[in-house]
Amino acid sequence: AQSVSQHNHHVILSEAASLELGCNYSYGGTVNLFWYVQYPGQHLQLLLKYFSGDPLVKGIKGFEAEFIKSKFSFNLRKPSVQWSDTAEYFCAVSSEAGSYQLTFGKGTKLSVIP
């Protein structure tokens, strides 16, 4: 089976601080990896995705993530956060182990203080 762990439940940062949210997955085979964002009261929106190729993936709104296969990790980064980045962030994995369905982590709530 596949699983996803997000290390931080709640992260609080000041504006302009750098962000890194951890994500580890369990399956050792081929995986597709995703980061989704959920703004308060809204649905999930795709931030970025990794299917293959360059392990450094750039997404929308200045976010990027790096796939490190040896560490089973797909951490999300942003060099300088803004108040508008306040949201909940979900890492997700899709693989043969999960019949190619998305399995989500429990989410990390990010609060950015102006």
Added chain:
Amino acid sequence: DAGITQSPRHKVTETGTPVTLRCHQTENHRYMYWYRQDPGHGLRLIHYSYGVKDTDKGEVSDGYSVSRSKTEDFLLTLESATSSQTSVYFCAISERRQGMNTEAFFGQGTRLTVV
């Protein structure tokens, strides 16, 4: 945003009553999913469909059933609602390309309260 419509958006129902939530897509995607979102649990898959009349169970399927009679519609039914089914329910869609599922697109969600 992907063409996904969930109805109703909000519902309050009594324990023991049946409830049906509807998801309608205009993208002609093959895969449709129902997730529930609860604080501290993230999103958990209830059921999914990989084609008309083709469905399978997810992680938390007990107490739920689904049907897909048309490509565009995926219904989630709570046969006899319980308070533990109070949650926010999200429908999602995706496609299959090169042997893997593409990213999922989500609907706006249905907030269900069972009293």
